[in-house]
Amino acid sequence: MATVSSELAAKVKRCEEFNAEACYHCGVCTAVCPLGYGIMPRKLFRQVMLGLKDKVEEQVPAIYSCLLCRMCESNCPAEVRISENVRALRTLVNNKEL
Amino acid sequence: MALPIGPILGILGDNLKQRGSVLPLTRAAATRWSKGLDLPRGGETILYTGHMYQLIPAIDAMASQMALLENSRITKLLGMGRLVNKVINLSFFMSLMASKELKQRNDEALRNIVRLLQAAGVDFGYLYGDEMYSGALVYDEGMDDVFGAHARRVAARFKKHGVKKVITVDPHTTNMLREIYPKFVKDFDVEVQSYLEVVAENSPEVLQPQDQTVAFHDSCVYARYESILAPPRELLAKAGVSVAEPELSGTNTHCCGGPIEALFPSEAHRISKERVAQLEKAGKQIVTMCPICWVNLRKAATEGTTVQDISQLFSAAFVKSSQSCT
Ligand code: SF4
Ligand code: SF4
Numbered sequence: 001m002a003t004v005s006s007e008l009a010a011k012v013k014r015c016e017e018f019n020a021e022a023c024y025h026c027g028v029c030t031a032v033c034p035l036g037y038g039i040m041p042r043k044l045f046r047q048v049m050l051g052l053k054d055k056v057e058e059q060v061p062a063i064y065s066c067l068l069c070r071m072c073e074s075n076c077p078a079e080v081r082i083s084e085n086v087r088a089l090r091t092l093v094n095n096k097e098l
Numbered sequence: 099m100a101l102p103i104g105p106i107l108g109i110l111g112d113n114l115k116q117r118g119s120v121l122p123l124t125r126a127a128a129t130r131w132s133k134g135l136d137l138p139r140g141g142e143t144i145l146y147t148g149h150m151y152q153l154i155p156a157i158d159a160m161a162s163q164m165a166l167l168e169n170s171r172i173t174k175l176l177g178m179g180r181l182v183n184k185v186i187n188l189s190f191f192m193s194l195m196a197s198k199e200l201k202q203r204n205d206e207a208l209r210n211i212v213r214l215l216q217a218a219g220v221d222f223g224y225l226y227g228d229e230m231y232s233g234a235l236v237y238d239e240g241m242d243d244v245f246g247a248h249a250r251r252v253a254a255r256f257k258k259h260g261v262k263k264v265i266t267v268d269p270h271t272t273n274m275l276r277e278i279y280p281k282f283v284k285d286f287d288v289e290v291q292s293y294l295e296v297v298a299e300n301s302p303e304v305l306q307p308q309d310q311t312v313a314f315h316d317s318c319v320y321a322r323y324e325s326i327l328a329p330p331r332e333l334l335a336k337a338g339v340s341v342a343e344p345e346l347s348g349t350n351t352h353c354c355g356g357p358i359e360a361l362f363p364s365e366a367h368r369i370s371k372e373r374v375a376q377l378e379k380a381g382k383q384i385v386t387m388c389p390i391c392w393v394n395l396r397k398a399a400t401e402g403t404t405v406q407d408i409s410q411l412f413s414a415a416f417v418k419s420s421q422s423c424t
Contacts (some may be wrong), residue, residue, distance in 0.1 A: 032370050034353050064103050065362055067369070068238055069353035070322040090240025094107065 005053040009030035011047055011097055015088040022078045029072030029082060037062055041072055041082050048089065056089075056098060063089050103361055110360075111244045114236055118251075119149060125227040128152050131205035132224060133179060135212055140259040141223030145293070146210065148232040148271030151204040151389045153197035158393055161359040161366075203407075204389060211267050211293050212412035217416045218300035222265055228255055234270040237278060238357065246282040249274075253283040257331045263289040265296050269326070269388045270318035276324065292320070292406075294387065298329035302416045307338035312411070313381035314341045315373070315395065316351035319390040330408060337415035342380040352376060355398075356390035370398035378403055385411060 012018045018075045023045060030042050039062050047055045073082040090098045128149055137145070217220060234246040235420060256264070266272040269292070276290040314334070320326040327348055336339055346352040355369030374395055377384045384405040386392045396405040 034372065035354075035365070060103065061362075064239070065358055065365060067318070067353045067355070067357045069318040069357070071318070071350070071353070074322050074349050087238070087240045091242055092240075094240050 002052045003054045005051040007051070008053050008056065008098065009049055009051040011092060012088065015091070017081055017084040019081050019086045020085050023076075023080050024078050026077060027086075028075050028077065031079075032071050032075050034067065034069065034071060035062075035065055037065070040066065041086065043083060045075055045080075045082075053098070060093055060098075062092060106361060107241065111236055111241050114231070114233060114244055114248055118248075121151070121153055121160065121229040123149055123152055123156065123231070126200075128229065131208040132212075132226065135209065137212065138223040139226060140181050140228075140261070141221075142260060143220075143222045143263040143265065143294050144259070144261050145215070145222050145224050145267070146264045146271065146275070147208060147229065147267050148234070148274070149229070150232075150234070150268040150271055151208050152201075153231070154204055154389045154393050155200040157360065158200060159196040161363050169424070207389070207392075207407045207409045208267065210407075210409040211280065211347070213417045214297055214302070214409060214412050215265065215293060217305075217418075218297045218302040220265070220296055220300055225255070225259060225261075228259065230255060231270045232274040234274045235360075237274065242282075247420075249279050249282045253279060253286055253288075256288055261288060263291070266290060266292050268390075269317045269324060270390070272326075273319050273323045273414045291387050292324070292326055292329075294320075294326060294329045294333070297412070297416075298332050302335070304336055304338065305417070306415055306419055308411060309338050310383065310413045311340040311342050311381055312383045313344055313377045314347065314384040315344070315377055315384060315386045315391055316347055317386070317391050318351060318353050321349050322385060333412060334385075334408075337412060339411060339415075344376045344380040346376060354386075354388075354391040354394040356394040359394065366394065367398065370394040374398040374403070396418070 023042065026040060027042060030038065030040065033040050039059055042057055044056070044062060047059070063086060066083070068083045068086065070083050073080070076082060089098070101415065113122060131152070142263070230252045232252065233245045236248070237245040264275060266275060271290045272290060279287045316327065331341060351372045353369060354373055355366040359366040371392060377395070378400065382403045384399065384403060385408050386395060386405060387408045389407070392405060392407050399405050
């Protein structure tokens with residue numbers, strides 16, 4: 001069973017730049033991402049927003065695999081700051097706050 | 099087995115804090131390229147290399163070592179490596195393995211940029227040994243505290259030298275100084291322009307038209323962070339070069355894979371191979387504008403394909419042939 005952490009969702013919301021809540025799940029970002037991982041970036045953000053701590057922890061390599069290339073971002077219809085959101089997650093991992 | 103992220107980032111962050119750069123670069127190695135160019139020291143307008151071209155040979159050597167470790171049990175020793183690196187400069191030994199040929203090529207790219215700016219009639223100085231790395235890599239990895247402290251040191255250096263305008267040579271440094279420093283450094287008001295923008299604005303005379311077609315690779319950062327799309331194309335057209343755009347170009351350019359080389363070498367290589375295949379469909383003479391794209395696409399290129407830095411091409415077109423080095 002997945003562990004839900006309300007703290008995780010609260011922490012990302014405190015990151016000024018994090019705006020994944022604007023996402024409306026069209027999936028364009030995943031389709032254009034050169035990594036070709038199903039999790040990146042839409043599902044990852046969804047897990048974070050839902051506070052699925054264990055699942056997000058499993059995704060640490062994916063979080064650091066992101067090229068910050070903004071291919072997703074420049075095609076996102078909801079203006080989600082995807083690369084900045086990924087960077088915010090890296091900061092949380094680095095500070096052992098995830 | 100993937101490489102351990104924490105210890106590697108720890109080593110890079112410790113290096114920046116203790117040694118002023120993610121990988122140790124001696125003053126001699128950082129400034130060697132400027133020998134004989136007689137650039138004035140300092141000044142209100144400076145050329146700021148941000149050490150990117152100079153660091154690439156060491157980063158490339160490190161990435162090759164990491165690729166060997168990627169599937170090895172030794173990776174677990176990297177945690178210990180971080181402890182040792184604080185006392186003994188471990189990454190310095192890695193940088194000793196950097197390719198001499200790569201160092202020469204990258205130094206030459208910087209010399210070409212200087213000659214190009216001079217041909218365009220631009221006056222500028224250089225900080226020599228006082229120049230520092232921008233901190234781009236630690237920012238990208240989300241190490242904001244380490245980055246912020248470093249950015250403030252770099253900004254203080256600019257202030258000490260009375261720098262008002264900076265001409266950058268690569269997309270990552272351009273973005274750091276233009277967009278990110280103002281968020282981390284109070285009252286950072288240095289004007290920042292890429293040399294491509296500066297040269298395009300000053301429109302030098304074409305001396306040796308280059309009658310060729312190149313497959314053009316836009317850097318993600320120039321294209322999607324900084325919207326620098328027109329200046330290189332205008333200069334290429336002026337130089338007599340036809341541009342063959344790959345399927346993904348301009349704001350839809352495809353990454354070279356380089357940003358994840360240090361942590362995920364095999365993935366980086368897979369992505370650079372994909373990009374090279376797209377570019378090779380457009381042409382076998384590939385042109386790049388970023389030292390990271392340059393080294394990664396060159397490594398992935400198939401036989402018969404050349405990958406050159408745009409400064410090489412511009413130097414051949416706009417600089418008197420007795421001075422230009424290609
Ligand atoms: S492209 Fe934007 S809106 Fe669509 S799923 Fe991705 S983040 Fe959400
Ligand atoms: S920024 Fe990251 S998630 Fe977005 S397309 Fe590039 S690699 Fe994929």
